[in-house]
Amino acid sequence: MFAQAHAEFRIPELESVAQLYNFKVNLSDNMDDRDTSRPFMVVELESDHHARLLARRCILIKSIYGFYGKGANYEELHSCNQANRRLWERYIPETSFKFIVSAFNHKIPLRRQRDIVEGFAYMGFMGKIDMKNPELTLSCFEEYEGRSGISRERHEGDGDFRQVYFGKLIELGSARPLVQMFDVKKRLFFGNTSMEAEISLLMANQTLASPGKLIYDPFLGTGSLAYPVAYFGAQVIGSDIDGRQMRGKETTPGVFRAASQYGVIQRILDICTFDVTNNPWRCGELFDAIVTDPPCNFVHSFYQVCSLLMPFQDGVRAGAKRLGRKKELEADRLALYREHRVNSKPDDTPYIPPTKPYELSNLATDLVLLARYLLKPGGRLVFFLPTVTDQYEEVDIQTMLCDGMEVIANSLQDFGSWGRRVTSRPHLPPVFGDREDTPQNQAQHVPAHRHFREKYFQGFRTSIDSQS
Secondary structure, three states: OEOOOOHHHHHHHHHHHHHHOOOOOEEOOOHHHHOOOOOOOOEEOOOHHHHHHHHHHOOOEOEEEEEEEEEOOHHHHHHHHHHOHHHHHHHOOOOOEEEEEEEEOOOOOHHHHHHHHHOOHHHOOOOOEOOOOOOEEEEEEEEOOOOOOOOOOOOOOOOOOOEEEEEEEEEEOOOOHHHHHOOHHHOOOOOOOOOOHHHHHHHHHHOOOOOOOEEEEOOOOOOOOHHHHHHOOOEEEEEEOOHHHHHOOOOOOHHHHHHHHOOOHHHEEEEEEOOHHHOOOOOOOOEEEEEEOOOOOOOEEEEEEOOEEEEOOHHHHHOOEEEOOOOOOOHHHHHHHHHHHHHOOOOOOOOOOOEEEOOHHHHHHHHHHHHHHHEEEEEEEEEEEEEEHHHOOOHHHHOOOOOOOOOOEEEEEEOOOEEEEEEEEOOOOOOOOOOOOOHHHHOOOOOOOOOHHHHHHOOOOOHHHHHO
16 A cells, blocks of 8 residues: 555666665556555465565655455455455364455445454354454455545545455555655754655665665765665765855765764765766776756755745756856966965965756766766666656656666656656766757757756746747
């Protein structure tokens, strides 16, 4: 049973956690059974132990049940349950138990709840009923279609469910409380570019973070992705072109102060200030994973409105930067600049290198090249990529691929006219050159994330595409 949030992330998270613990999750061939818009999904696992591992690590899992049966009505459910008698007959003699009857998008009247429980009398359990601490919890769930925005009586439509499921409780999901634990509003250090907790935890799971892993965030910012990765046991290194975001204004860098809040400061190995296109890495195959939220994304400020974190546009306004000048200096000015640098005194104002805009499609391509160089074989790159929803095509992701990298997951967080995609990809030093638009390039496919900031501030009007 899943939480009704970030539906497209469910299967990638399931498969990532299963890979982390070295077992397989087999999904049903019936597409209706793997519909991520529904709260329930039937999967095949080798053992209850694997189910418990998923429940303790997957952020989107609310609970996992041993499957006994389902049906479009109770006749079908009971028929399926009786056919699976071998799964529950060992509990008949002496096992204490209780029944839970509930529904999704509905509240079942108490009288009908009793009738439903009595309908399972054929199971013949002889153990005592224990509502506080039973050895076996049997659960029956009715799934109703969503009726948001429709006024109705309290129990209107009762019994008109889409599907009913029945099984034994194996384990309640214990990872979801981490969303509250990492809530940015409770964090000692955060900024208007801080990633929301639930998404950062989902991304951490896709990195396969665990003890013994070394993971890198090349756009660390205020460290939102570093904390859950470190909490899961991995060692973390972070960098950013702007050290102020990582340090904050106090003596102890903000990233380290927040890390101490979560008890993971010993796993934050270091934070560095540099431009990833002029990076100091001198050898490849260093990291088990790279996880990042590039600065050109539509990021969030944490202004609370009706208990919701509302999107804010500072991140788009700022955009991404890299070292360099928008316009190169003329020869005489360049000579004066060099002379000043040679003759400058130690107490002079520290040199602040110039920066220029870093177009999103170029950044994404360079990030893949960097990952190809720095990742160990089988390592993962997990990052957010903002795209214009109605212009996105699968080929957009393929345009960024390089030799030795493949797409293993691509999940959309939908904001309507635009969205951002979490993409995962499993040793030559990368070359980060400027890519200018040429007639030849313009004739090729233009990905939906190209010139995203301009499209955003133009309201995603089609006219901006002709200018791209």
